[in-house]
Amino acid sequence: MTITTTGSLGPMILQSLAPAMLYVPTPTMNYITVCDKVSMPANGGTTCRFMRPRALTPPTIQLGNSGIDPPAQVPQRDIIDAQMAFFGTGCIINEQVILQDQEGVLAWVSERLAVAMRQAEDLILRDYIVSAASQLNAGGGANGDNPTNLGLTDFSLVATTLDTNNAYKFMSGIEGMDRFGTGPVRSAYFMLTSTELQSDFDALGSNGSISFLSQWNYPTNASALPSEYGSVANIRILTSSEAPVSRGTSALGNDVYYNTVLGKQAITHINQDGFSMNLIYRDPYYSGMLAQNATLAVKFAQAQAITQDTAIRNLVSTRNSQLGV
Amino acid sequence: MTEYSKLAKGSFTATNATQFVYLPFKPDFVEIWNYTNIKTAGASTVARAWWDAGLIDPVGSTNPTMLEIYDGASAVVFDTVQTNGISAFAAGLAFQYGPLQGHNLGNITEFSIATSASPTTVTTVGDHLLQSGDVIIFSNLSQTATTGMQQIAGIAFTVTVTGATTFTIPWATNGSNYTAFNTATSTGNVGTYKKVLYPYLYAPGVTVISAITNGATTTIDTTSAHNLVVGQEVAIRIPTIAGAPTVWGPTQFNSLPNNTTPGSPVYGYVIAVTDYNTVVVNINSTNYSTFNVNLPFANVPGATPAQLVAVGDVNTGGVQISAGSQLYPPPYVVPIGTTRVNSINGPAIQGAFFNNTRQGFYIGNGVAAVEGTATIMQEGDIVYWHAYFHDLALP
Numbered sequence: 001m002t003i004t005t006t007g008s009l010g011p012m013i014l015q016s017l018a019p020a021m022l023y024v025p026t027p028t029m030n031y032i033t034v035c036d037k038v039s040m041p042a043n044g045g046t047t048c049r050f051m052r053p054r055a056l057t058p059p060t061i062q063l064g065n066s067g068i069d070p071p072a073q074v075p076q077r078d079i080i081d082a083q084m085a086f087f088g089t090g091c092i093i094n095e096q097v098i099l100q101d102q103e104g105v106l107a108w109v110s111e112r113l114a115v116a117m118r119q120a121e122d123l124i125l126r127d128y129i130v131s132a133a134s135q136l137n138a139g140g141g142a143n144g145d146n147p148t149n150l151g152l153t154d155f156s157l158v159a160t161t162l163d164t165n166n167a168y169k170f171m172s173g174i175e176g177m178d179r180f181g182t183g184p185v186r187s188a189y190f191m192l193t194s195t196e197l198q199s200d201f202d203a204l205g206s207n208g209s210i211s212f213l214s215q216w217n218y219p220t221n222a223s224a225l226p227s228e229y230g231s232v233a234n235i236r237i238l239t240s241s242e243a244p245v246s247r248g249t250s251a252l253g254n255d256v257y258y259n260t261v262l263g264k265q266a267i268t269h270i271n272q273d274g275f276s277m278n279l280i281y282r283d284p285y286y287s288g289m290l291a292q293n294a295t296l297a298v299k300f301a302q303a304q305a306i307t308q309d310t311a312i313r314n315l316v317s318t319r320n321s322q323l324g325v
Numbered sequence: 326m327t328e329y330s331k332l333a334k335g336s337f338t339a340t341n342a343t344q345f346v347y348l349p350f351k352p353d354f355v356e357i358w359n360y361t362n363i364k365t366a367g368a369s370t371v372a373r374a375w376w377d378a379g380l381i382d383p384v385g386s387t388n389p390t391m392l393e394i395y396d397g398a399s400a401v402v403f404d405t406v407q408t409n410g411i412s413a414f415a416a417g418l419a420f421q422y423g424p425l426q427g428h429n430l431g432n433i434t435e436f437s438i439a440t441s442a443s444p445t446t447v448t449t450v451g452d453h454l455l456q457s458g459d460v461i462i463f464s465n466l467s468q469t470a471t472t473g474m475q476q477i478a479g480i481a482f483t484v485t486v487t488g489a490t491t492f493t494i495p496w497a498t499n500g501s502n503y504t505a506f507n508t509a510t511s512t513g514n515v516g517t518y519k520k521v522l523y524p525y526l527y528a529p530g531v532t533v534i535s536a537i538t539n540g541a542t543t544t545i546d547t548t549s550a551h552n553l554v555v556g557q558e559v560a561i562r563i564p565t566i567a568g569a570p571t572v573w574g575p576t577q578f579n580s581l582p583n584n585t586t587p588g589s590p591v592y593g594y595v596i597a598v599t600d601y602n603t604v605v606v607n608i609n610s611t612n613y614s615t616f617n618v619n620l621p622f623a624n625v626p627g628a629t630p631a632q633l634v635a636v637g638d639v640n641t642g643g644v645q646i647s648a649g650s651q652l653y654p655p656p657y658v659v660p661i662g663t664t665r666v667n668s669i670n671g672p673a674i675q676g677a678f679f680n681n682t683r684q685g686f687y688i689g690n691g692v693a694a695v696e697g698t699a700t701i702m703q704e705g706d707i708v709y710w711h712a713y714f715h716d717l718a719l720p
Contacts, residue, residue: 047674055589078558078592080637081677083656083670092329124680127419131530132678134562134634139627146479146625165581166588246420251478251625253464253517288328305678309560309636310581310590 017102027242028227029118030192031125034170034238034262035269036307040084042273050080050268050307082305084272087120089113090297095284098294109296110279117277117298121269123242128304129267130244130258130314136161138317146251149320150200150259152207152232155191158261158315159234162189167263167311171236177219185218188236191315193259194243198229200320201237235261250318259315266312268305275301331714339702342456347669348685351413352712353378355686361706368399369699374688376411379718388412390691394699402696409454409691410701415684416523422462423520426453428508430517437507438466438474443536443546444485444493445477447518450509452489456690458601458661459484460524460549461494465515472504473511476620480533480630481521483549483602483661495548495602496535500619525658526682528552528668529635534561535602537575537616537631542596543608545633550601552658557595557676558637559606564629572620573631575613592636601659604633638676686712 040048054076063070091109098105136158140151169187176184204212214230215221227238244258278299287293306312331350355376362370373393382389382405390410396402424431426449433451447453455461460481466474482494508516532547545561553559561578580590593606620628644654653672656679657665668681688708693699702708 046671047677049674055586057586078637079639081640081674083673083677083679085670085680123418128527128678128680130419131525131527132635134531134560134632135629136564137627137629139567139629141627144626146475146628148627165590244420247422248425248519249422249462249464249479251464251466251475256479293328303678303680306636309634 021103021108024112024115026115027119028238028240029122030227030238030240030243031122031129031260031267032118032269033225034190034192035125035267035304036265038268038270039274040270040272040303044272046084048082048084048270048303048305050082050305052078052080052307054078080305080307082268082270082303084270084301084303086299086301087117087124088297088299089116090280090295093294093296095292095294106281106294106296110281113296113298114277114279117300119242121300121302124302125267125269125304126242126244129260129306129312132306133260133312133314134309136313136315138315141317141320143318143320144252145254145318147256147316147318150197150204150315150317152204152210152212154315154317155232155235156210158313159189161313162261162263162311163234165310167308168265169234170264171223174219174223179219182217182219183213185213185231185236186234188231188234189261189263191235191237191259191261192243193237193239194245194257195239195241196245196255197257197259197317197319198239201230201232203320204232252318254318257317257319259317261313261315263308263311266306266308268307270303270305272301275299328716330716331712333712334710336707336709339704339706339708341704342458343687343689344702344708345414345666345687346685346710346712347683348712350714351415351684352686352714353413353718354713354715355411355413356711357411357688357701358709359702359706360709362395366395366399368395368397369696370395370703371693371699371701372401374406374411374701378413382407389694390701392693392699392701394693394696396696397698404693404695404699406689406691406701407694409689411686411688413684413686414523416526417682417684419523419526421522423522425517425519427517428514435507435509436516436518437509438498438505440498440503440505442499443497444495445498446487446491446493447484449490453486453492454690455484455486455492455520457484457486457492458550458664460521461518462521463516463518465517466506467515468504468506468511470512471622473622474498474503474506475622475625476503476618476628478625481524481549485661495546497618500617502619502621504622525550525552525660526680528656528658528679528681529554529557529676531632531634532602534573534616534631534633535618537578537610539575539610539613539615541609541611543578543593543606543610544599545604545606547602547633550658550660551604551633551635553595553598553604553633553635554638554640554675555595555598556638556640557604557635558592558639559595559604560590560592560634560636561606561608562632562634564631566620566624566628569621569624569628572617572624572628574615574617575610577613578608578610594639598659600663601661635676635678638674640675642675643672644675
């Protein structure tokens with residue numbers, strides 16, 4: 001008996017494309033989430049200017065009975081400037097690719113360009129914050145480095161600093177509920193930090209009324225953000241794999257993590273006249289004499305400023321353990 | 326094929342420093358003509374240099390620069406610079422560092438730091454290859470378990486080169502709590518430093534304070550370039566060190582808490598910029614405590630450095646025109662001395678936060694591999710360059 005196998009009668013077309021694209025590993029983008037957003041007008045020059053009035057001295061001295069007015073105060077203000085910058089990238093795609101490839105090349109390249117642009121927005125904000133925000137070295141950990149790993153007291157200290165500076169918290173608290181394993185969550189600032197520190201958060205333990213509370217143990221997850229890992233004291237922790245890490249630069253040569261803790265209006269993201277997220281497609285007609293190449297590109301305008309320097313601190317730390325990741 | 330190729334050309338007069346050329350692209354081929362040496366032949370000089378990003382030396386795995394030089398006998402020969410010749414760069418992300426330098430690490434074999442008043446001298450065994458204005462960060466400066474210079478580890482320092490094997494950093498290490506450090510004799514031969522490849526991607530920003538001179542106005546020194554301008558509004562942060570309350574000292578500078586107008590931060594304004602790391606601020610600090618960097622070795626863990634922070638400005642115009650400048654000059658950084666390095670931006674209000682990311686190529690001071698002494702250019706040389714990014718590169 002002769003059996004016909006694929007060795008003698010194989011398929012004419014060996015492969016078929018699975019129906020969906022695989023996902024692209026993409027970091028969570030936390031910095032843009034916590035920014036104030038401002039748009040500069042068109043024809044508005046190169047620089048966005050913010051004005052913040054200064055507080056007047058409260059009149060705590062009584063007038064007495066002299067009938068004489070006290071001296072007038074001179075109102076003052078602070079001015080913060082930020083210069084607009086423009087960014088962009090794109091791809092040149094030959095018409096044969098569009099004509100012959102089985103998948104929708106223009107569709108998925110458009111999507112990747114959009115993600116690249118959003119990621120650029122976040123990375124620019126990240127590096128700007130590292131360069132411009134005041135630094136507070138962690139000292140509550142026990143690893144003997146400078147900065148140390150994060151200890152519970154560091155969370156308390158940075159929240160105390162921001163409270164003393166009269167920063168506004170982002171989130172109101174979550175009241176406790178009668179659910180097993182949950183606990184109330186304080187009103188909170190945000191901390192933007194690295195996923196590499198999650199194991200450190202899990203190991204924080206407790207000190208008096210302060211302990212790490214996993215997001216899973218909130219009374220309700222309704223207000224939790226997708227990247228929220230948990231909370232400590234008055235700080236809710238958002239993690240991302242693209243949070244800033246300075247490799248090997250601590251006093252002992254370990255990795256240094258810039259954990260940005262901030263309140264409302266601490267950082268402002270600025271665009272110009274909606275000049276944000278321009279996806280530009282030019283069909284091959286606009287290329288050379290044979291009209292062979294299409295282009296897909298993104299372009300955006302962005303500036304950024306720390307608009308409340310008192311409401312932001314980089315709580316700089318190392319890790320408790322270099323294991324993992 | 327040139328439809329999408331990028332071409333650029335230009336010229337400059339060489340200085341002693343690495344020459345950076347900013348471009349709207351990262352080139353894959355660069356050619357240099359040293360007109361000074363082409364016009365007047367001299368022994369051990371370079372007439373022409375060219376570099377291709379795709380060329381990897383099969384022996385050394387380097388990306389060399391090719392040279393046409395006059396050798397020691399003034400004969401025209403061909404040579405290469407194997408490292409630190411022409412290179413392309415993309416300065417778009419923070420936290421990029423050069424290789425570790427330390428005990429038999431990098432291009433040196435040892436380094437030592439002597440105690441002294443500011444500036445402190447660092448001495449290397451082997452050419453450190455740094456240039457004035459470079460920024461470095463030290464780690465592991467423990468001479469023993471309880472002595473050394475861990476106080477300055479983890480801080481970004483601008484270096485001033487004083488010789489091929491010496492450079493200084495702006496910090497006083499003559500306090501009683503500092504001990505001389507040497508990688509050759511430290512326990513375990515620990516101790517490293519590495520170069521921050523692209524400092525000042527955003528400016529102005531936060532810098533570490535190395536000294537404060539009190540008076541009717543206050544003079545502040547920083548460990549790296551402050552990039553502040555006259556009219557800049559600044560905050561000063563003087564943290565309290567647990568267990569060492571006299572370090573850093575003048576907490577009166579702190580913006581908050583403010584006892585006069587509770588809740589309102591106190592700021593100062595820059596009234597003079599002396600150089601890259603010194604500014605004068607309009608704060609009367611006559612009766613303030615004395616700034617003190619004599620941090621005990623044991624108190625280093627968790628110690629936050631004193632900081633000078635740009636928070637705003639009171640300026641109404643952009644950078645003023647000067648000889649040879651654009652009509653509307655862009656904002657700039659000052660990495661060393663008083664030398665301005667323009668950003669690639671358009672004009673902005675002086676003191677505005679600006680983006681200083683950039684790309685292009687640079688020309689280092691590496692020497693000809695065979696001839697042994699010639700560098701691509703020397704101070705005063707007239708150099709013309711062409712840079713390309715090709716549509717088609719095979720393979």
